[in-house]
Amino acid sequence: MEFNEKVVLITGASSGIGAATAIYLSKLSAKLALVGRKETNLRRIALYCEKAKGVKPLAITADVTDDGDAERIIRETVEHFGKLDVLVNNAGVIGMGGIKNSNMETYDKVMTTNMRSVYHLTMLAVPHLTESKGCIVNISSIASTKPSTMALAYNISKAAVDHFTKCVALELAADGIRVNSVNPGFVKSNLLRDIGLSDDQLELFVKNVVGNMPLKKPVEGDEVAALIAFLASDKAKSITGSHYVIDGGSLLR
Ligand SMILES: NC(=O)c1ccc[n+]([C@@H]2O[C@H](COP(=O)([O-])OP(=O)(O)OC[C@H]3O[C@@H](n4cnc5c(N)ncnc54)[C@H](OP(=O)(O)O)[C@@H]3O)[C@@H](O)[C@H]2O)c1
Structure with a gap:
């Protein structure tokens, strides 16, 4: 795969899958x-x-949920490199709880980060991607299609990302822009650090999740990265509006 001369913007690149x-x-x-x-x-x-x-990356310290920061992210990228070829909408947070035990603060934080910022950054990137005939990879999750009682706001934010991916893929196809999602199952990262579990509880949680995965191992970040790279590359030039699951078989159950 060739990325020489390609300008790739990755949100949430300071940790986990984005890094x-x-x-x-x-x-x-x-x-x-x-x-x-x-x-x-x-x-x-x-x-x-x-x-x-x-090749020195441009590091942009910014909050994707802040409208001014979102504008700055796109502006600084294009000013620095002269163009934009690939947008990877990866930044995300999880919030725990179902309809009986979550709250609107969790809902707003999760939806604003996982969906609204994706909508806004994509909107701001489209003129530049139109020029470059570029593409977008959204990082969704298997939680978009697999119901669970643990993280309602997170699940529906990812369902929204999936449908956003398809609608925007259809709209932007005429401009030569491809839009796809990668939907991982469990990947070890910092995502679960903020949910208030102790280290012991977290370890037990991870053990249970991995134990339920048919392949009995977490997905590695660089496996997800390879899939993102494939979808962003010219090898995927006929792929748009698709969701690529990488989950160690979790959706089989
Ligand atoms: N890990 C999994 O099992 C899993 C499974 C399916 C899907 N995913 C998805 O994969 C994506 C990456 O998650 P991860 O597992 O790699 O988690 P992670 O290690 O916690 O990384 C999340 C990244 O998002 C950034 N971020 C969060 N809110 C932000 C904001 N408001 N503005 C800017 N950056 C923000 C974080 O930046 P800072 O730390 O610098 O704030 C960090 O770089 C998420 O969309 C997540 O939903 C993860």
Whole structure:
């Protein structure tokens, strides 16, 4: 896969799947714009990427839910590199609880981060992607189609991302822009760190989740990165409006 001269913007690149994707694409010589809120983490990943092929990423410390920051993310990327070829909408948060034990604060935070920011960044990126005949990869989840009682707001935010992916793929096909999603199952990352479990509870939770996966192992971040890279590459030039599941067989149950 060739990413020489391709400008790739990745949100949530300071941790987990986004960081793994940045590192993966840096080895393919992509020009990277990396977004996250935690500046130290973001700069660490950017330095790691630079060491791969000597291409210095643009690190943008920003909150994707802030409208001004969203505009700055797109503006700084295009000012710095002169164009945008690929948008990876990866930044996301989880909030726990079902309809009986969650609250509107959780709903607003999860929907604003996981869906509204994707809508806004995509809207802002479209003029530039039209020029480059570029593409978008949205990071959804198997939670978009698998009902559960644990994280209602998260599940419906990802269902929205899936439908957004299809609608926008249809709308933008005439402009030569492809739009797809990657829907992972459980991947070890910092996503579950904020949900208030102790380390022991978290370990037990992870053990149960992995135990229920038919392949009995978590998906690795760089496996997800490879799928994102494939969908963003010219090898996927006929693929648009699709959801690519990578879940160790979790949806089989
Ligand atoms: N891990 C899984 O099992 C799994 C499964 C399916 C789907 N996913 C999806 O994969 C994506 C990445 O999650 P992950 O597992 O890699 O989690 P993670 O390690 O917690 O990483 C989340 C990333 O999103 C960024 N982020 C969150 N809110 C943000 C905001 N308002 N503005 C800017 N950046 C923000 C974080 O940046 P800072 O830390 O710098 O704030 C971090 O870089 C999410 O969309 C998630 O829903 C994960």
